[in-house]
Amino acid sequence: MNKKALSILLRARMNKPNLSLSPLPLTNAASKMHQQNSQKSPEEGNSASNNHSGNSESEFKRVHASMQSAISLNKTEVLDDVLNNFSEGYFTLSHENRRKLLLVLARDYDLNRSQVRELIKQYLGLELPDDKAQVSGSKEEGLFSSFYRIEWNLRHAIQPVYEVLFDRLNTHPGGLRFLSILRANILDILAEENIASLRALDSYLKEKLSTWLSPAALELHQITWDDPASLLEKIVAYEAVHPISNLLDLKRRLGIGRRCFGYLHPAIPGEPLIFIEVALMKNVAHTIQEVLWDSPPIPESEATSALFYSISSTQPGLAGINLGKFLIKRVVKLVKREMPHISTFATLSPIPGFMTWLLSKLASQTVLAEGDMSQPVAEGSGSTFYENILKPDEEEALMSLPKDIATGKNGMEVMLNLLTSTTYKWIHSPEISSALKSPLMRLCARYLLKEKKRGKALDSVANFHLQNGAMVERINWMADLSEKGLSQSGGIMVNYVYR
Numbered sequence: 001m002n003k004k005a006l007s008i009l010l011r012a013r014m015n016k017p018n019l020s021l022s023p024l025p026l027t028n029a030a031s032k033m034h035q036q037n038s039q040k041s042p043e044e045g046n047s048a049s050n051n052h053s054g055n056s057e058s059e060f061k062r063v064h065a066s067m068q069s070a071i072s073l074n075k076t077e078v079l080d081d082v083l084n085n086f087s088e089g090y091f092t093l094s095h096e097n098r099r100k101l102l103l104v105l106a107r108d109y110d111l112n113r114s115q116v117r118e119l120i121k122q123y124l125g126l127e128l129p130d131d132k133a134q135v136s137g138s139k140e141e142g143l144f145s146s147f148y149r150i151e152w153n154l155r156h157a158i159q160p161v162y163e164v165l166f167d168r169l170n171t172h173p174g175g176l177r178f179l180s181i182l183r184a185n186i187l188d189i190l191a192e193e194n195i196a197s198l199r200a201l202d203s204y205l206k207e208k209l210s211t212w213l214s215p216a217a218l219e220l221h222q223i224t225w226d227d228p229a230s231l232l233e234k235i236v237a238y239e240a241v242h243p244i245s246n247l248l249d250l251k252r253r254l255g256i257g258r259r260c261f262g263y264l265h266p267a268i269p270g271e272p273l274i275f276i277e278v279a280l281m282k283n284v285a286h287t288i289q290e291v292l293w294d295s296p297p298i299p300e301s302e303a304t305s306a307l308f309y310s311i312s313s314t315q316p317g318l319a320g321i322n323l324g325k326f327l328i329k330r331v332v333k334l335v336k337r338e339m340p341h342i343s344t345f346a347t348l349s350p351i352p353g354f355m356t357w358l359l360s361k362l363a364s365q366t367v368l369a370e371g372d373m374s375q376p377v378a379e380g381s382g383s384t385f386y387e388n389i390l391k392p393d394e395e396e397a398l399m400s401l402p403k404d405i406a407t408g409k410n411g412m413e414v415m416l417n418l419l420t421s422t423t424y425k426w427i428h429s430p431e432i433s434s435a436l437k438s439p440l441m442r443l444c445a446r447y448l449l450k451e452k453k454r455g456k457a458l459d460s461v462a463n464f465h466l467q468n469g470a471m472v473e474r475i476n477w478m479a480d481l482s483e484k485g486l487s488q489s490g491g492i493m494v495n496y497v498y499r
Helices: 003-014 030-036 042-054 054-073 075-092 095-108 113-125 137-157 161-168 175-192 196-212 228-238 247-253 286-292 325-338 354-374 393-400 410-417 430-448 460-467 484-487
Strands: 218-221 256-265 274-281 304-311 344-347 471-476 495-497
Touching: 003 256, 054 075, 054 095, 054 161, 075 095, 075 161, 075 175, 095 161, 095 175, 095 196, 113 137, 161 175, 161 196, 175 196, 175 471, 218 325, 228 247, 247 256, 256 325, 274 286, 286 304, 304 325, 354 430, 354 484, 393 410, 393 430, 410 430, 430 471, 460 471, 460 495
Parallel strands: 304 344
Antiparallel strands: 218 256, 256 274, 274 304, 344 495, 471 495
């Protein structure tokens, strides 16, 4: 194993990312501070932790003061130092103090609503000139001058004070990465409790990040084995769909018949914000095993399909900012230009929410079925919520299974018991697998195409591709037999096609 391969392997194993709370510094000074802390013995770490706990209030006040200075100071010659102090101080705060500081930022540095109300009153008190009155250009300007003045004041009044901090950090070296981490912390808090002021702060920061990270500002980079080990380490660490098992796996994904593309931003050098993995194949693959275990790959000149099989974000703080949509479109254009013989662009995608939805459905319907059977009612007057989601032939096939391996009072209960088993024995039994295939495939199609939330596909991956213009092409049985694939979707995967 060469030095580069060893470096990638060791660093990826040791530096598993946790952006929400890890001290990812802006400056060299902060980096050194983190390294020194990480090298302390357990006893020193506990001592430091106790000291930090004792000084937590004073530390919070110090960081709060540096944040206030970063917003209020106008001297450009000291602003960089102030922003450094704030960012470095933020990383020293405990989880609770970060939460406290973000709430202060959201509430105390919001817009001045009293001023906004007063300006609106002034604006509503103005009288529009009569449209029928014939006035000269100079006189018209005079009549509207009050409107222009108040409108200008309103535009500035409705901008929250924390916008100044965001704008200054965006132009500060390392500031964009810091803002991404800041938003990751905000999202962590909002996942636990819905705080209106913090949600408003998040929405504003998300809008800012969406503007700063427009496709025009991003560089499309093809990631290869020749890239620095530090970049390849990020690919290993952040691959979220199909984990990279070893260096041979990584080299295969970057080798002949495979492509990996990422979006880079000048403010976050050496780290893709998002990356996508592509397999060049003769036909659209049915299973992930064909993609990951296809050795040797076919000659690229024989490929007719480009299969997107994994897309991963490296920045939790960019959640909800649809960089993937633009990345896919850019990659399609690039591949079509470089390889005109590629005619099909498709995905082999997981269905992460299917099993959660199905098991919940089976559990609730099983309970309702028991209620209906214990209390017979007149025809047509049963529970309006009850639905037998199995067809008669599916029910019969499930109830015909040997009782020693498939137990239950009805087909839905049998299915529920089989699918909740953590050993997944059903995939090794042709008889059980055959009985489950028809209802699982049919209900998966229903889940992808009919189950909605606010008018959008219930499944997050389905919603992503369908919103981007793709179509469901095919649902694949036994397509991902990993533990993750079985627990998420019963091993089923789906092909979406971009036409």
